[in-house]
Amino acid sequence: MTAALPLRQSMAWVHGWLGLLAGWLLFAMFLTGTASYFRPEITQWMQPEIRASTVSPAQAAQGAMTYLQRIGAGDDVQWFLYLPDARSAVTRVFEQRSPTSTAPPRPAELTLDPRSGEPVRARETRGGEHFYRFHFQLQLPYPWGRWLAGLCAMVMLSAIVSGVITHKRIFADFFTLRWNKGQRSWLDAHNVSAVLALPYHAMITYTGLITLVAMYMPWPAMVNYKTPLDYGAVAFGIPTERAATGIAAPLLPIEPMIEKAEAVLGAPATRVVVRHPNDRAATVTVYRHASVSINARLPSVTYSGSTGQMLERSGGTGPALMTAGVMLGLHVASYAGTGLRWAYCLLGLTGAAMVGTGLLLWTTKRRRPGAAPFPGLTLVERLNIAVIAGLPFGMAAYLLANRVIPADAAGRADGEVAAMFWAWGAVAVMQLARSPRRAWIEGFAIGAIAFAAIPVINAVTTARGLPASLRGDDPVFAGFDLTMLAIATVLGMAAWRVAHLRPAAPVRRPARGVVHA
Amino acid sequence: MQATPQRTPDLRRTATSPRRRLRPAVVPMIARIGTALVGGYVLASAGATLIARLLPVDRAEATSWGMILSFLVYAIAVLWSFHEPRVMRVMLGIWGGSVAIGLALALLGVRP
Numbered sequence: 012m013t014a015a016l017p018l019r020q021s022m023a024w025v026h027g028w029l030g031l032l033a034g035w036l037l038f039a040m041f042l043t044g045t046a047s048y049f050r051p052e053i054t055q056w057m058q059p060e061i062r063a064s065t066v067s068p069a070q071a072a073q074g075a076m077t078y079l080q081r082i083g084a085g086d087d088v089q090w091f092l093y094l095p096d097a098r099s100a101v102t103r104v105f106e107q108r109s110p111t112s113t114a115p116p117r118p119a120e121l122t123l124d125p126r127s128g129e130p131v132r133a134r135e136t137r138g139g140e141h142f143y144r145f146h147f148q149l150q151l152p153y154p155w156g157r158w159l160a161g162l163c164a165m166v167m168l169s170a171i172v173s174g175v176i177t178h179k180r181i182f183a184d185f186f187t188l189r190w191n192k193g194q195r196s197w198l199d200a201h202n203v204s205a206v207l208a209l210p211y212h213a214m215i216t217y218t219g220l221i222t223l224v225a226m227y228m229p230w231p232a233m234v235n236y237k238t239p240l241d242y243g244a245v246a247f248g249i250p251t252e253r254a255a256t257g258i259a260a261p262l263l264p265i266e267p268m269i270e271k272a273e274a275v276l277g278a279p280a281t282r283v284v285v286r287h288p289n290d291r292a293a294t295v296t297v298y299r300h301a302s303v304s305i306n307a308r309l310p311s312v313t314y315s316g317s318t319g320q321m322l323e324r325s326g327g328t329g330p331a332l333m334t335a336g337v338m339l340g341l342h343v344a345s346y347a348g349t350g351l352r353w354a355y356c357l358l359g360l361t362g363a364a365m366v367g368t369g370l371l372l373w374t375t376k377r378r379r380p381g382a383a384p385f386p387g388l389t390l391v392e393r394l395n396i397a398v399i400a401g402l403p404f405g406m407a408a409y410l411l412a413n414r415v416i417p418a419d420a421a422g423r424a425d426g427e428v429a430a431m432f433w434a435w436g437a438v439a440v441m442q443l444a445r446s447p448r449r450a451w452i453e454g455f456a457i458g459a460i461a462f463a464a465i466p467v468i469n470a471v472t473t474a475r476g477l478p479a480s481l482r483g484d485d486p487v488f489a490g491f492d493l494t495m496l497a498i499a500t501v502l503g504m505a506a507w508r509v510a511h512l513r514p515a516a517p518v519r520r521p522a523r524g525v526v527h528a
Numbered sequence: 529m530q531a532t533p534q535r536t537p538d539l540r541r542t543a544t545s546p547r548r549r550l551r552p553a554v555v556p557m558i559a560r561i562g563t564a565l566v567g568g569y570v571l572a573s574a575g576a577t578l579i580a581r582l583l584p585v586d587r588a589e590a591t592s593w594g595m596i597l598s599f600l601v602y603a604i605a606v607l608w609s610f611h612e613p614r615v616m617r618v619m620l621g622i623w624g625g626s627v628a629i630g631l632a633l634a635l636l637g638v639r640p
Contacts, residue, residue, distance in 0.1 A: 019613060025610040168599060169606045217599060230573045231580030231594030235587040235639045247589040329585070332593035338596070370559045 022173040029173070030369045031391065033166035034400045036149065038366045040163060042068035042402055044146035045359030048344055048352055051098040054138030056491045057413045059473040061133050066125040068094035068280045069269040071102045074128025076265050079104065080288075086112035090285040095125045096300065134418040140426055141409065147223070150432070154226065161227050167216045194375040201368040207323065208361040215362065220344035221335060246332055248325030250313040253292045260291040260317035268319060272297035272312040275324070281309065291317050306333060317382050367399050392447050397439035400454025403502060405435030407461035414468045431458060448509065455506035462499035466492035556615040564609035572602035574629035581636055598614035
């Protein structure tokens with residue numbers, strides 16, 4: 012930094028250090044974020060008691076309303092209903108209690124059976140929600156996890172830009188992968204995984220920042236609005252606030268309202284918000300399902316709960332709000348069908364691979380043959396093993412715990428989460444007793460064994476094991492178990508490769524024409 | 529990632545005696561990192577807010593453009609902080625730019 016350097020060299024320096032410092036968290040964010048593309052499917056698998064329903068969203072909403080009227084009619088000010096669809100088999104409901112409520116406390120979030128409207132009888136679990144939350148909250152208390160994840164995303168963005176500047180031969184390296192050449196191979200792997208999916212990496216990083224932009228960057232709203240909430244109301248199409256009148260009026264059946272809204276919006280309903288239920292000023296807002304548009308800011312229609320009249324429709328938005336909505340949609344992929352979702356998943360894995368190979372490159376580049384590793388090198392190497400080999404094992408442990416912990420055990424959802432971190436922590440600590448080489452092999456191997464065990468334990472503990480799900484019409488369970496076997500195979504191959512790796516000869520000359528990296 | 533040593537030597541090797549140069553470089557390096565990280569954010573916030581205030585479109589639109597572009601400003605600020613060799617220039621550019629935009633915003637006031 013002291014002498015003036017050409018842009019590419021300073022960018023290479025920044026890229027290396029930024030990548031290292033945020034790399035471990037970014038790897039975890041990429042891996043758990045990739046799993047989150049299948050958030051509802053993971054939840055389905057983790058509640059094997061629940062079978063997919065064929066109930067329409069409107070019917071499910073009506074069933075949920077009957078239940079909510081029974082338990083919360085007196086003291087709830089707002090109800091949020093998340094309706095079932097092709098990927099999710101339950102109705103999720105949140106109650107917002109009146110601050111003056113005197114009713115005994117009960118959980119604000121409920122999972123209801125769409126057919127009966129009663130709470131589902133299924134094991135308590137965080138399901139796919141756990142991976143999803145972890146990928147931007149990092150299991151830290153609010154708001155620190157989100158800030159740390161944002162910082163990592165910002166580092167990632169800087170690393171992508173500096174990486175591209177560093178990377179002169181971006182097109183040629185697309186086709187360059189030299190196996191078994193030590194550092195050169197890791198560099199090629201890093202370049203291939205980065206270049207191949209560069210548009211995806213840049214997109215997912217920038218749009219990830221945009222998902223929480225109102226938290227990270229509230230200042231532009233401050234100069235244009237009294238409070239950032241006023242901006243949020245416009246940006247997210249939140250209907251006008253109508254105060255409760257205090258005059259009771261029965262809430263009309265919600266099913267016809269939702270059917271009307273679906274006709275207006277041109278797609279199934281996905282979410283319903285009921286404000287001030289059983290007041291004359293009650294409103295019912297129906298949001299359109301995300302599958303019909305890339306824009307993830309969902310249009311809505313609002314009806315009066317007491318008269319059934321349409322009160323308002325979320326307005327058309329300008330190019331900036333549309334851009335933000337599309338960025339959000341591109342990130343969460345709620346618009347994607349099954350094929351595109353799998354493409355997203357594979358691209359997400361290239362993200363993890365890019366970060367992982369980048370971390371490995373940092374160590375291979377600094378290792379000198381025959382010389383003892385300096386302390387920093389040992390530290391980075393051990394952290395690499397802890398995260399790259401340890402996290403997959405932890406994720407497998409989370410899924411295994413779902414089948415091992417008795418279905419009716421108290422606090423089992425927390426137990427599953429704890430299982431992931433204990434398993435991950437165990438790998439991180441126990442590898443210290445082995446040589447790095449052995450630690451890599453064994454870390455990947457136990458990951459492979461754990462993932463291979465998932466379909467086995469599923470078949471033993473439920474009636475929806477792989478033989479049954481492949482024979483019957485149970486695509487989510489069949490797909491899930493097969494995916495676990497595929498992951499086990501990949502981890503097994505990784506262990507095998509490390510075990511059969513010949514020590515790489517030191518790089519003497521760069522390959523013809525290759526300059527950088 | 530750096531180049532292979534033969535063609536483009538990495539930074540630690542360019543210095544004639546890396547160990548001796550390391551210590552005096554610590555303070556400027558901390559200043560540089562702090563400026564990149566915190567100053568970059570402040571500059572991005574100021575820039576985004578200025579865009580939101582001045583863009584002659586609907587206020588929700590202007591606010592959104594400011595937010596959307598803010599991370600681009602931040603990323604460029606971070607990278608420039610590590611590219612520019614003179615740390616004083618980095619600090620002047622990032623912090624000075626932030627103060628200048630902040631003053632402009634103070635003069636402009638909130639959008640009527």
